[in-house]
Every structure is written in structure tokens, then in C-alpha cells.
Amino acid sequence: MTATRRSMAGDNRVASVLARRYRQVRALSLSLAERLSDADATAQSMPDASPVKWHLAHTTWFFETFVLRDHLPGYALFDERWHFLFNSYYEAEGARHARPHRGLLTRPSLGEIRTYRGSVDEAMLIAMPILAETCADLIELGLAHEQQHQELLLTDLKHLLSCNPLGPAPCGNRRAACRLRLRQ
Numbered sequence: 001m002t003a004t005r006r007s008m009a010g011d012n013r014v015a016s017v018l019a020r021r022y023r024q025v026r027a028l029s030l031s032l033a034e035r036l037s038d039a040d041a042t043a044q045s046m047p048d049a050s051p052v053k054w055h056l057a058h059t060t061w062f063f064e065t066f067v068l069r070d071h072l073p074g075y076a077l078f079d080e081r082w083h084f085l086f087n088s089y090y091e092a093e094g095a096r097h098a099r100p101h102r103g104l105l106t107r108p109s110l111g112e113i114r115t116y117r118g119s120v121d122e123a124m125l126i127a128m129p130i131l132a133e134t135c136a137d138l139i140e141l142g143l144a145h146e147q148q149h150q151e152l153l154l155t156d157l158k159h160l161l162s163c164n165p166l167g168p169a170p171c172g173n174r175r176a177a178c179r180l181r182l183r184q
């Protein structure tokens with residue numbers, strides 16, 4: 001095998017490992033919200049917390065903005081208006097929606113956010129062989145960022161549900177399955 005071929009095989013391996021990890025981390029975020037209604041995912045219990053829907057969108061915004069927009073020529077944003085909604089504190093990215101008001105975002109719906117995630121994931125995975133070569137570290141950073149938000153999502157969700165006298169569980173009647181998944 002020539003050095004060039006060996007190098008190409010190595011690049012493919014990096015891309016495939018990164019793609020597998022990307023799928024796993026992204027799927028876990030969705031599974032945390034699997035049993036939630038649009039209302040569950042929209043409400044915000046206090047100014048310091050964020051709605052589940054916002055966490056799901058913001059982590060997607062990270063990949064769309066810093067990977068696809070900046071490193072994939074010709075990529076078109078899913079919805080240009082959402083840049084303002086889902087930026088958190090990235091000053092260089094301009095104005096953003098105030099955190100205490102995130103719970104007022106009844107639109108886009110949870111369903112639309114899931115579609116947004118699906119669209120960005122599709123673009124990421126199709127382009128992964130190119131992206132793994134040019135910005136593997138950035139993708140790893142995005143995955144660590146998403147894992148941090150998974151913890152925040154659960155913390156915020158548990159506080160929100162604790163405010164409900166009916167005492168709903170974050171994972172419905174599949175609480176045990178949820179615990180198991182989180183341990184992985």
C-alpha cells in the first residue's frame with residue numbers, strides 16, 4: 001500500500017470514528033426529550049434556566065454556525081432568523097435573544113426543532129469525510145459542548161417538573177430506561 005493510500009485509509013477511519021461519536025451524542029440529547037410534550041419543552045422555570053427546546057436548538061446552532069457555515073462552502077442556513085434565537089453568549093455572533101425570555105418562544109415548535117436537528121445532522125454526516133480533515137477538533141468541541149448542555153437540560157427540566165404539583169417524571173414511565181441510558 002502506498003503512503004498516499006495509507007493516509008487516505010487513516011483519514012477515513014478518523015471520519016468514521018468521529019461520525020459514530022457524533023451520532024451517539026446527538027441521539028442521546030434527543031432521547032432525553034423523547035417523552036416530552038411541546039409545552040414541557042417550551043416552559044422555563046426561572047430566568048437562570050433554559051427550556052429543553054432551547055438546549056436542543058442551541059447545541060445544533062453551534063454545529064451549524066461554527067462548522068457548516070464556516071467550513072462547508074455553499075451551506076445555506078436552515079433559517080436565518082434562528083441565529084438570533086439560539087446564540088447564547090457568543091459576542092462575535094452579534095445580538096441574541098435574552099435568556100430570561102427563552103420560555104416565551106412558543107415558536108418554533110419542538111417538532112420544528114427536531115427537524116432542524118435532523119437537517120443539520122444530515123449535512124454534518126454527509127460532509128464528515130471533508131470536515132474530519134479540516135475541523136475534527138472543532139467537532140469534538142461541539143460534542144463536548146452538547147454533553148455539557150445535556151447535563152444542563154436535565155437540571156433545568158427536573159427543576160421545571162418539580163414545580164408541577166402533579167410530580168411528572170422527566171422520562172415518563174420509562175424512568176429506569178432513562179437512567180440506564182444516562183449511565184452509558
Ligand SMILES: [Fe+2]
Pocket residue numbers: 058088145149
Ligand atoms: Fe452553549
